[in-house]
Amino acid sequence: MPFNIYQFWLFYLVVFLLYFRLPHKLQNRAILLASYVFYGFWDYRFLTLIAFSTFVDFYVARAIDRESEEVKRKFYLKLSLFTNLGLLAFFKYFGFFREQFEVALNSLSIPISLPYLEVLLPVGISFYTFQTLSYTIDVYRGKTKAVDDFLDFALYVSFFPQLVAGPIERSSRLIPQVVEPRPKSPYRFEEGLYHVLTGLFKKVVLADNMAPIVNDVFSRPVSELSGFEVLFGVWAFAFQIYGDFAGYSSIAQGISKWMGFDLMWNFRMPYLAINPSDFWKRWHISLSGWLRDYLYIPLGGNRGSSFFTSRNLMLTMLLGGLWHGAAWTFIVWGAVHGLILILFRYLPGGQKDSLGDISAPRFLQAFIFFQFVSLTWLLFRAETIGQAWEMLLLVFSDPRLSDFSIYALANILFFAGPLMLFEVWVEKKQDLLAFLSLSLWPKVLIFLYVVASMLVFSPLAKQDFIYFQF
Amino acid sequence: MAMLQKKHAIIPYLLGLFLLLLLDLGFSAIAPRLSGNLEHISLLPSLIKKANSSPGPKIIFLGNSLIGNGVSQEQVRKELKSRFPQTDLGIAKLVPDGTGVWDWFCVFNDQVLPRVKDETELVIGFAWNQLSDVERLSSKRLGGHFCEFGRLEELVSLGLTPIEGRIDFVLAKFSSIFRNQELLRKRILDLVIPFYRDETRNMNSRMSSSRLAPSEGVASAERISVDLSYTVLDSILAKADKAGVRITIVAMPILEEYQLDPKLILLLESRVRFLDFRNLDGLEESHFLDPIHLNAEGAKIFSQAISTQLELH
Known part of the structure; x- marks a missing residue:
């Protein structure tokens, strides 16, 4: 159930009204039920998968927590890794690796046809x-205590606002908010509304x-396009992928805030970044933080020589690319x-780090890095690496301003310009x-602009969220 | 103190909503002046009333710009006068742009039927699959322009999507900005985006041709080879029958030939007078304003042809 359909908001209204009539424990049960309904909206069969994953990790984490012997603790950790990554590999990557394996064998003159499985990718x-x-992993590392209540843990795994497109919350942040009664704050309504809007x-x-x-440019033959x-x-x-993904994260943050949950910021003005490390501190922060803590640092991080640091960076980004999808375009995207x-x-x-630097040259740097x-x-976005390469060459070889390019630029300035200025x-x-601290009239006018824009400029046909496919 | 802050927090948003309401009211007052089509929609009741004021038989043409451009009221009046000299004919053309059977259902039920008098002939002009249930269903347009609020349940029973459709219908009923979103959007973007109309049109045609690539060159009815249904049309016919309104349905001529669903032809031939004017004698390329609309000369030929087929009560 995506956030941009009326059904979701009716569903949320019911959950919200029920939620505030219940004591803490029952609130958790109600959100858990709502989360399963929410996820089942796509395909009820996927519920078994998330329930299985929850079951395995709940008992594995408790076993790790209970066990003092390192060998056994490691065994349980591996069991969790194997189960979770195995499910992910099967549902997301089986087709891709099967195909690559077949191509590799065929190129070695070993004709083989491996079984083909039609596997649906479970949302999120x-x-x-x-x-x-x-x-x-955090329980294994002793950073988090294993949760005692299975249903509380199930809520941590399936919390519906962030279940299908993040932010990927850490147990140390979200579990205490599940287990402990959530405080009520008078600012919650306004902050939540700000995120949602x-x-x-x-x-x-x-x-x-x-x-x-975007669809038009990427569906036309490259020979028909100008640079x-x-x-x-x-x-x-x-801007499409930013609006789509940051928009989803922001709505998730807002609707959680109204229920008393505090989700992390997943985006912090990423297109104002001035270099790649700055960018990854601002773009999909929950994923880049995850990759840093559970992959880059365990690989050695920047503790070794320059060569090893570079190797670790490359491996992390390659896997980051692969995380987005089973295709060479994503892998090469990660490598780049x-x-x-x-x-x-x-x-x-x-x-x-650009945080705190508000000089004009810094914004010029941001514009240049935005091109990268x-x-x-x-x-x-391209279907193949070949298409991406041809398009890239065209940018430099055929800088022609056509009517369509002016039209596209004007659309970008009209729709993205005000947001970027903000x-x-x-x-x-x-x-x-900062918006919440504005005085009355600027706040009213910005609110009016946002709501009126949504009324007038919403698309005539609804579009899916891009990140659900990941 | 916290309670006070909480109350203050909501004030800017309430004020914003109030301003939005004022904008909406202001827009509803000027909307008919913003487009000829909206003006026409606002005039539908008076057009029917005017036709009804005639003591003789009434002919109401219902459809979209196809029949809007195709029928010359003067020509129809002249032709029918020559055939029935004693009659004092009342004619109305109810032809809002871009409409289909769902819109005509509402116009018929909520505009025509409540005002209908004896001796009314309703002539519906269509092309392609515009009479099928899958075509041109916009609950926003239905709620905003053509249907009374009470019609909603019936629309849902006919196939309007239960939740999305209902909410769009209700919002469009109450918000002028919402119901005229498409017009407002086009007007604003036309002002601020260079080449907006041409490039949007080019982009849409590229996208639709790439979607339809496998069956290029095939007429539209053949492209949509799914099993079409005609529940809405059926309901119009049943109600017209009950109210004593005689119906004529005309397949309109356009430049490119199109196919009709055999199921529809069977339905029409068994229930109403069906005039198949897809290949009307005498019409040539020069009689078209564009690939689908007749020009004044074409309208004269079409009006003559239809007038010879109409039987007044």
């Missing part, structure tokens, strides 16, 4: 698998209006980001919730 499997894995605006006004331009059409097409995609991260390590100021990020999105203002204020 990558998100909840990483969330539940982080729990077991900005999220809906990003999805409905920004992402969905970029979608037709600027590709460039603005990929800018449009940059890994390469950019490595290259910037050797540039003077290449890892500088945009061009890597070519890989993310984000620059928030960046300057160095307060993600």
